[in-house]
Amino acid sequence: MEGSKYCQPESGCASCGACCGMYNWVGYSRGMVEEVLEIQTGQFLRSDRTERDLRRLKKVISENRPAPLYPVIYNCEFLGFIGNGNKRVGCLLHPGLNGGNNLRGISDHGRETCDESRCTACIYLSGAEAGLVAETTDDWYLYGLCLTDLDLTREFFRIASERVSATVSAEQVGAGPELKDIFRRYLLLKEQWPFAEKGNRFGKYYFQDGKYLIHRIDYQGLSAPESGYDRILNSLGSEFRSKAELGEAEERLDRIFEEFSRSLPG
Numbered sequence: 001m002e003g004s005k006y007c008q009p010e011s012g013c014a015s016c017g018a019c020c021g022m023y024n025w026v027g028y029s030r031g032m033v034e035e036v037l038e039i040q041t042g043q044f045l046r047s048d049r050t051e052r053d054l055r056r057l058k059k060v061i062s063e064n065r066p067a068p069l070y071p072v073i074y075n076c077e078f079l080g081f082i083g084n085g086n087k088r089v090g091c092l093l094h095p096g097l098n099g100g101n102n103l104r105g106i107s108d109h110g111r112e113t114c115d116e117s118r119c120t121a122c123i124y125l126s127g128a129e130a131g132l133v134a135e136t137t138d139d140w141y142l143y144g145l146c147l148t149d150l151d152l153t154r155e156f157f158r159i160a161s162e163r164v165s166a167t168v169s170a171e172q173v174g175a176g177p178e179l180k181d182i183f184r185r186y187l188l189l190k191e192q193w194p195f196a197e198k199g200n201r202f203g204k205y206y207f208q209d210g211k212y213l214i215h216r217i218d219y220q221g222l223s224a225p226e227s228g229y230d231r232i233l234n235s236l237g238s239e240f241r242s243k244a245e246l247g248e249a250e251e252r253l254d255r256i257f258e259e260f261s262r263s264l265p266g
């Protein structure tokens with residue numbers, strides 16, 4: 001967790017703390033996460049960083065935070081803003097911030113897990129795909145949301161390729177300013193999607209009775225056929241009240257993919 005170039009891309013504001021519980025709050029939003037991270041960062045910077053003080057801090061912080069979305073996932077008390085004028089998120093216990101001392105043993109994950117674990121994005125997304133997500137989001141909040149949602153990125157390339165009957169690659173998108181801008185607007189939907197259920201969803205997952213489950217859109221209940229955008233709609237946390245809403249959502253995605261197809265050099 002928190003160490004590879006996927007976690008901390010070299011430049012800009014893209015940075016991730018998703019596996020440290022960054023979004024794991026009921027009704028999470030940019031404002032809520034920012035407040036939690038600001039408090040955690042402030043407390044940490046005021047501490048003397050001895051084990052005793054860090055343990056005290058851990059207790060104080062964990063007792064005064066919003067309700068976790070999925071309590072089985074650890075919301076680390078030491079995730080915070082680590083630089084670039086509070087525009088990057090990361091591990092406050094990282095040796096690079098503590099004169100070479102690795103303080104991560106204090107976290108519930110433990111030092112080894114924090115130092116070595118890699119999420120599915122690190123395994124399954126190519127360097128070019130992750131780099132494109134970093135460059136186009138360039139943001140501490142949106143990057144982790146998009147990076148860790150494999151369906152969101154993969155479906156974009158699958159559908160775009162299908163539309164033009166040719167393989168569309170991350171490298172190709174990265175090389176074209178217009179294509180990059182369309183991809184950026186697509187990723188922005190992850191935060192601004194009007195059909196998203198905000199309280200209890202994390203992408204396609206929802207949480208009930210201490211379990212996480214995969215959400216399925218009830219097409220039958222909406223009297224509609226399954227959407228060609230089904231995976232994207234679930235990634236965006238969609239919950240539709242009517243067939244008309246579903247249609248509106250599909251039209252928004254149609255417009256993005258149509259514009260993208262038109263912008264691809266022939």
Ligand code: SF4
Nearest residue numbers: 002007016018019119
């Ligand atoms: S979720 Fe993945 S990319 Fe993000 S900090 Fe964890 S290991 Fe790194």
Ligand code: SF4
Nearest residue numbers: 002020076091107114
């Ligand atoms: S101590 Fe571990 S879990 Fe906590 S922020 Fe650092 S890497 Fe994440």
